[in-house]
Amino acid sequence: GMRVVHRAGALREAVETARQEAGRAFGNASVYAERFLQHPRHVEIQVLADRAGHAVWLGARDCSVQRRHQKLVEEAPPVGIAPGRIAELGAACVRACLDMGYEGAGTFEFLYEDGEFFFIEMNTRLQVEHPVTEMTTGIDIVRAQLRIAAGQPLGFTQADIATRGHAIECRINAEDPLHFVPSPGLVRAWHPPGGPGVRVDTHLHAGYRVPPQYDSLVAKLIVHGADRADALARMCAALDEMTIEGIATTAPFHRRLMETEDFRTGGVGVHYLESLDLETMTPRKDAP
Incomplete structure (x- = not known):
């Protein structure tokens, strides 16, 4: 709408x-x-709050690579935004949780443009992109959410939380990698990548039939590295290693995206894919 x-x-x-x-x-x-921003980035703050009145924020994520407002790639921490600004935003989110008596896992979502943050919404649940936060903080958000639901305290404070390294997540969808047309069907072969710093969250297996009635997400490929360059190298290797036969997936799109100069530099906006010819991954001549 x-x-x-x-x-x-x-x-x-x-x-x-x-x-x-x-x-x-x-x-x-x-x-x-609301005001329309021309070239914003999508930045999120992950929070956890228990019923005893304790709340923390777990770093920030950049979810700017999107198509039709659907996220395709997420990473933590955001590139090119001063850690001090992120810390101010995280502290404000914690204060909001405490003021409204929030309980559970949640995500504050913002648009970021020209040094300013603009609040979008709060998602009062776990999100698809939570693994990049888990990989950079070492905190199991699912476990923490279950502990909170059981009435237990967080068990850690803000001082215990630190962001280490860099993490990237690619959403592997059962879609054509060029035109994003849904590709349900029978998975004939499935080989997930492995190695240090590589994580795959999926329900796939050889012989599984991807149905046409539901969301096309079939796997989340997450990597963690000492820095962003390390994470990018691991993601490229993992995408090369991953094999899915029988259905088309967006994995080849992600592999091409990892090689574009703008993405490798970091800090692309939410309209980045709209500006590209997805066949050549070069700027469109008619791009705004």
Whole structure:
């Protein structure tokens, strides 16, 4: 239901269309307006809070590589944002948790542009991209969430949390790697990558049939390195090693993305993929 309005005359039609879409999808046709950012990044803060009034933040993630508002790559920590700014934002998220009596795992999501953070929403649950935070902090977020639900205290404080190294996650979807057309079907062969710093979260196995009715995510490939260059090298090696036969997946797309100069430099915005010719992974001539 999201619409971008560049001129006042287009506002009425955009609002009506958004209302119709939202009403059909969610049974709630309410809309709200906010400032449109031209080239933002998507930055998240992971939090944990127990019922005893303790809350912590577990570093930040960059989830800017997206297609149609769906995240494809996540990494921690964000490249090119001063750690001090991230720490200020994390502390503000903790204060918000304490003020509203929040309990459990959660994620504060922001857009970041020209040195400013703009709040989007809070997701009051575990998220797909949580492994990059686990890999850089050493904290099992799923275990912590279960402990909190059982009424147990966090067992650690903010002073115990440190970000070490760099982690990258690629969402492997059952989709054509060029046009992102869904590719359900029978998995004939599956070989996950391995080695130091490599993690694969998946339900796949040879003989599994990917259904067409659900989300196309079939695996999460996560790597951790001493620094970002190390993590990039491990991700490239892991993508080369991974084998999935019988269905098309986005793994070849991720492998090409890892070689683009802009991604390797770091700090791309949420509209980065829209600016690329995905066949050549070079800037489109008609890109805005």
